[in-house]
Amino acid sequence: MRSRKTSGRNALPQHRRPRSQSLPPPAEATHLRDRLLADIAGQEEPRELGQLLADLELPRSERGPLKRLLNELVDQGQLQLHKKRYLPASGDNGLLQATVSFSPRGYAFALMDGITRPGQDPFITPQGLAGAQHNDQVLVRLEPSRSGRSEARVVRILQRGTTSLCGIFTSGGRSGWVLPDDERLPFSVLIRKGNSLNAPNGSAVQVEIITYPATPGGQAEGKVLRVLGDPNLPAVQFLLSILRFSLQEHYPQAVLAEVDRLVPLVAPEPGRKDLRQLPHVTIDGESARDFDDAIAVIAEDDGFTLHVSIADVSHYVRPGSQLDQEAYLRGTSVYLPDRVLPMLPERLSNDLCSLVPHQDRPTLTCTIRFDRSGGRRAIELCRSMIHSRHRLTYNQVHGLLSGQSTPPPELEDIMPMLQAAGHLADLLNHRRLGRGSIGFTLPEPEIQLNAEGIITDIRRRERNPAHQLIEEFMLAANEAVAETLDRRGLPFLFRIHERPDPLKVAAFSESAAALGLRLPPPTPSPEPVWFAKVLHAAASGPTAYVVNNLMLRTMQQARYAPENKGHFGLAATWYTHFTSPIRRYPDLMVHRALTAMFAAEAADTAQGHLPLSEAGTFLSRRERISVEVERDVQARCAALFMQERIGEEFAAVISGISSFALFVELTDYFVSGALLVQDLPRDNYQHDPTSHKLYGLQRGTSWHLGDLVRVRLVKVDQQSRRLNFCLADE
Template identity: 40%
Template sequence: MPVKSNDIVKFIESRPGRPLSAREIAEGLRISPSQRKKFYRLLESMAADGQVARLKGDRYALPRQPTLVTGTVSVHRDGYGFVSPRDGQGPDVFVPARFLREIMHGDEVVVRVERGGRPGKPEGRIVSVEKRAHSTLIGLYEPGRKFGSVHPADPRLNQPVFVPEGQELGAQAGQVVLVAIDAYPNEFRNAEGHIVQVLGDPSDPAVEILSIIHKHGLPQEFPAEVLAEASLLPEDVQPGDLEQRKDLRDLPFVTIDGETAKDFDDAVCLRREEGGTCRLWVAIADVGHYVKEGSVLDQEAYLRGTSVYFPGQVIPMLPERLSNGICSLNPQVDRLTLVAEMVFDAKARRQDSCFYPAVIRSRARLTYTEVHEMVEKQLAETIERYGELHPMLTEMLALSEDLTAMRRQRGSLDFDLPEAEIILGVRGEPENIIKAERNKAHRLIEEFMLAANEAVAFFLGQRDIPLLYRVHEPPDIAKLQAFQQFIAFFNYGLNLEAQGVDPRALQELLAQVEGKPEERTINQVLLRSMKQAFYSPENLGHFGLAADHYCHFTSPIRRYPDLQVHRVLRQALQSGGLPESQKKGLADALPEMGEHTSRTERRAMEAEREIVELKKCQFMAERVGEQYAGYITGVQPFGLFVELKEFFVEGLVHLTTLSDDFYTYEEDRHRLVGQYRRRIFQVGNEVEVQVKNVSVERREIDFVLVDLAVNPADSQEPPKGRRPQRKSKKR
């Protein structure tokens, strides 16, 4: 019987140890001498067709199957990129710049891994684009003869978009524009498009905000049909709304928020009872009563996923008629809520909890500052203004501190990473940048919200009701090992086990570094070692909070997952609970909802972070040449990060400006050491810096050390008779 190509493939496949000669294959398949010529011709034909690979020495093997990875490409401003696998499994694949001509940052692509590169660092080339990330781009318009061009504001989008004559919509040179892409780049040409909106002068604060909104694809104005549906909602609670609700209007609920807050979705009340127990009520705006599932309002809220907060501006998830009106727990008016009522013993352990719809009437709209003045500073004037509330607030502070101690005891991580507060002028320009103050009033509200979230998640989880959990997986052991090596330089230890780390060990470490010069750096490095929290129908626990059950329940005005939790909680409280058919429908819908809301959350965080960096750069751009005191917050092979004492701003002292010596980066100790004069730069060192340059476009601030500012910035001349060396050094 004549041999077939499949027989040859199966035989080679059965001998995976080494390539085989033609004779070995023939003998293994028992090819008779009379059939050898046909066999050899078939083998040659298979090699020509690529079914088998002919190797050196006329040996044959199966062709190596290329490894294909599907994921999202991140392009560096210098042109090269990395593809992050879609499933999160495996390392990122490096893609050289020459293979990214047809690709734009953020595209979903298929990459073929062609060689391993360094161990664990695969390298490849992109073979196809699965999904384009951009249909429009924000950039600066530059006119030309026959073609104008738009240069993207995002430096990772490092190719201009050509705009044919007649498609520029009257844009002038240097203006910020929104360009729609008509043709994506290929091997022979750049992307082409037409301008759909001229935003204006890039120095206009309003234009800057619009640019970031467009860049991140954030929604702006609400569609007319959404506003029309919102306009039909009442401005006040109606008598019919009170049916089947507990009346808690006699309880002294209060809201506690920042000075500039306009939407209040949580109110709290506390009563000390016999035996040292505390009864805490956390009332959350009953948004689901007004935003019906499947309505136009609901669809728009789901699309947005979350509110986005910029300095002096908010892009709300819900129209103002709801977020600042009927759903906001404003003082001295009736409001509909869902309440988590919890009882804690003297050690802040939750003994009981129940949940129900209610109507409340907030006694006061308090600020963090006012509560701080009453319970910490004991300011008589503020106490007199809110005299009847002062005893309750004092009891609230005591419970919150006990809750904090209880959480820390079980291993909950509290990162001390202060945020920047941008003080804006009348035109939206930054007038000052300070470290946002955090006091015990902030902690008080945070603890109560955490307690309510945890209680709701436990209640629903025990009843096997599908919901979106807020999950945070334990960190990878490899990242923990790197963190362990990092803190060893600061003389701190961390015990690791095969399965990872006990969060209580990390909490103990954070307590040890509190108040030390290296505190912020260690907090930042540990945070980067953690995985990102996300929404999931699977209860994976919350490592950072050391909680077995956790969800988001307390902010339905600004987060869609909270609204979903409200809905299932209401259904679970009804007689009979959720039928199995409804549970199955929820279980089918929640995975996509979790992925979508996690994406919108990340989008909002990136936009909020960028606007803060923009404002910092604008603020420092007016201060080029000025000198400030600061301290080193980070050391990298390319330079030093320095935070100013006067303003909450960080900039880079580039290695090339350290012109008094040749500096070696000691990776294990995270410091730079001069080779000849032995000057050392490490975290916590106080330095004097001069603002050298600010790039608003790249969001970069460059400093130079004052004692080296007179030296050439782009060269290092070694002491006479010494040969220059420049390398990183591992010890």
Template identity: 35%
Template sequence: MELKETIKNIVNDKKYKPMSFKQFAYLLDIRDNAEKDFLREVLRQLEQNSFLISYENKYYKANGGSLISGLLQITSGGFGFVLVDNADDIFISSENLSGALNGDEVLVQIIKEIKPHFEGRIVKIVKNNNKNLLGTFYKTKRGGYINADNKGITKDVYISEKSAKDAQSKDRVVFEIIKKISAEKLEGRVLYILGAADKKGVDIKGVVINNDIKYKFDEDVIKQAEGIKADIDLQDKSRVNLIGRNIFTIDALTAKDMDDAVSIEIKDDNYVLGVHIADVSYYVKKNTPLDKEAYERGNSTYFPDYAIPMLPHSLSGDICSLRAEQPRLAVSAVMTIDKTGNVLEYEIFKSIIKSKKKMTYTGVQTVLDDVMYEDDDYKNFKKEILLMDELSDILNRRREKRGSIDFDMPEAEAIVDDEGNPILIKKSERLKSHKIIEEFMLLANETVAEHIFWLNYPCIYRVHDNPEAEKMADLKEVLLSMGYKINPANMHPKKISELLSSIKDKPEEDLLKNIVLRSMQRAVYHNKNTGHFGIAAKYYTHFTSPIRRYSDLIVHRILAEILAGNTEQYLYSDEELAEISRHISKTERISVKAEREVMRIKMAKYLSDKIGTQYKAVISHITSNGFFVELENLIEGFVPFSYLDDYYVSDLKRYLFYNERSGKTYKLGEVVSVKLKEVNIIDGKCIFVFSSKEEKINEDISV
């Protein structure tokens, strides 16, 4: 057996404990210098291949051994999480950051399990993130200092006059650390000035930079994109010409990157549903500047008043977008479906389409509600819209029957003015028209996934593993505390679905859905199809959004190879797909984090002039030092025990807290009256306290 394989077997043994070079040499009976040099080289190679990690003269197994590597993301609360490939995030308290900064690549040692996360201690910074740090600049006679947003930097950073550029007091700036003057004193340099905190776009740019999301396109990418023309050969024999078909898009009013269109008709008493997706892969070829840029970004990122596209606007908002009355290249999945929702047959092919109309969700809803149409054109599509409504109900019942979980949770929506200031925070509206398109996209994704799977062609899948037994046991206890029961043994999605049905339209519905969702595994991309627990699907991928998701672009390229008959030599190896899956799963998580941070900032800004106002709220989470509340419009805030007039103690095992003097108990899900005490817009934090009964509750809050 080769030395490398021997070492792997030793390290993979469950009884393995981190060993030094000398211990390896002794165990392997390596004595002379030449053999020792060879051993060092093999160990070095195993480090390079990310199998081993060297720390304090001992070799640890990477990801799964005593030390775990990952990317540190520090929250506004000062604590952090280490993002690990294909595993839950690891909680890091502020005391265990060990000087690491947001965005650092780190090694973590697991120290205990704090449900629902493991807790760790950072033991080594593998790669520093000393650049593109964010903070607020304050001017002094000799330059100034920066109060860093990064909670890993606990002291103000000194900035010399030369390094301050033209920053003014209270400007938001991007800076780098250039010198460690002492153990507690850092010197930095302003890289560029974002501007005053209340200037339009500064809040979003700060979050984008803090999360290392690229928002500018390189010149070679722009140049390639601008060189692409929308010239379409209507006589192209390799495509099916569907320009005469009644095809249309349904999207938000402001949508520009329209990558899906639909068509529907009845044939032989069956539904014929067409899902037509922009053929982005025709324009964005593998290993080109555009492709490399799309891979790096992984996906588009959306904020209330700003979007960071995966592809330049000339593609995402024009050439690839399925704009009305303009011929566009597409990949079509046309499915024949019976009255019970079974797909009897399907075709997947390259096509040329022309959307007959850009419909909106609200416009389609007016047809469904039989009220005044958004415009007269909708009358021409009434037959198709009613057929879609009919079919979506059938597909939804079929999914429910097999156990698909319908979380369908409301999300907060920020309405902003021209300067990006929030003028309203409300629950987003979920219309039946949204659900129609959602059902059709789910079916198309399943159909494409199964098609590729049975061809045994390497691909990327969207997978959602079964929930962990321990998390289900925890969920059981939470539910019991709120008066609900669930048997965590042999968990099937149908059990979760039945639970959610039992709480429908109850006051605690949204809270419980959130709790159940947090008990699930995270859906990720993977090169192996293991099914999707949440929608109870054996085969699932992402096919329907190639303008804004790199995963879908990969799937389209693979379909193109299959349709062209190129099945002997694979476009991507399993190893390449595994690496792409890891990368885009990570970029997705970072985008979601950034989107939530911006929403919290908008929420804090919205409440900033409402200090002292009383609200009705639900207790959404309890910690050892306070509890979180959620207002009716989904704004979340924290109530620290230290801010309250009396002494409160939490009982985390029973999901409650109580007043030690009076014995008054508060449980998860309970409705309480709270008063806004303070707001930190930069951190997106809202602090509340209990309000007195005499004060009037603010009813003027959108729900």
């Protein structure tokens, strides 16, 4: 007997309705909507209803509810319907593209444009990651904040950011595992025996990920691509850093073939000014091989003429070429203790473009005329050909100008020029500091290796007045070029440094007061001169390094942008990077803008129609990666160098204080570490963040920023590159 038909939408009681006809709970509905929007947004072609069911792995019984949801999204303008196929609407559907970034402590954040903004990036809870890992490209939806900070939830993983990783291989019989070298990858990787490449136990390896962990802290599976060697060797640690940051060790053959076809320019062509008669010299470090810049200073009755001539890389690297595309992707040269990963192949960086002595080289020259007090009177820019007379070093020039060394006969002809250069540099430095330019004096590490590649020392790199001489001339040229291009209305990338956050300034002011510095209170938005006064007040005391470090953290990061927002740190209205096109791509772009100006062409044509805003963001990111690599390598070297010094005592200065540790910088070595509160003498310790001190309630012992302490090294963790100390008298 045929069953009787029911009539009406409510013929079945509510509790007996088929599941496919009921609406999902609100949270599930939201997640389904986001998955649907993300799926359609990630497809190259419009999707039919049946395809979407398959994409979302929904049963056919959900066809009706899914169609109703699709129609709702079409009605809301979040999707378009064309011939029964669904495609993204042109408007905003509430989903944003982001990069997932993990901190070393395991917290995840969404970087909305690939650049981190500490304290502002939306937080992603472990439940909101949806299997995403560090550096993955994802679609996210911003969620209502529950903690005062914006939150995001991953809706779809668009592209994995980590397809291979490095780590230490541990053999486990029939299989093994690799613990990633990067703390931001919080999982282990299972390596089955057939995928191990017979890697020795404890060796450093590079691994391809086959399957990703579903949850944070889960386990991935992979196979060994490359056995790197003994992780206790510095060269292996450098290689680990190179691979961690996906730096390129070699050039594509197409690029090298293009470089081989380049023809050297050995004589001035039409439009290039012959400046070979000027006494140009280069001044660099002892180990430098790529010479971007040469200077010549002429003393005159009414002042000085400064010539800053920069290698004309744009003559050889043409927009859109294979060489140009590779240079852009690299963005900058990266300097490691035992090698350089150059932006340009060696034939260019060390030969055709390098301003080596006694060779004619094409350049762009910025000629600036100054009065007797160092005031700028005129600027002239041109394409040029120069002939460097000498390759000098900073130490050599310092010795000559200070009278500590006698000039050899071959340098006597340039001594008047060097003396004029020293005088002009002093004038420029005095004027720059007088306008409020902040004179940071943060030291840089110098990692020394012996012939076997073993680390023998990690020292603070020495600076002398010759470094300042070149710095002043490069700053003057960069400002002059930026002002000239901007006044001509030509598009180019400025080097901008925006005002610091007032809240950070207030916190820094409190820190300076806690260090005993007497300063006028800052205005809500102080000028650079206020910060310069702080550094001056601290310059002669033991806390100078701490003050410089705290101030640097207060500042925003400088970046490249097509809009001029000035350079706060230099107190400069106009600033760009013009002086290092061999190792920085933004400088090459500025050279192309100048070349377009000389030829009265459109600057965007000279750049190959590369969008400046996009280039500024990308090249700023490449620069920050380079800085991260250098810090990573320094930490690796410190861990290797100090491994043999466990139990030794060192003098140190307290550079930071938190509720769980005192952070110290050693005074004899450029090495930092921590004294955990649990390793301090037994007491009930309290942290006062306002006065930046840690004190014990029972004994009354206290520690402040800038205090000198004697510490003993107790532990080195090579995996995390952390050094733990204790007080030497404990």
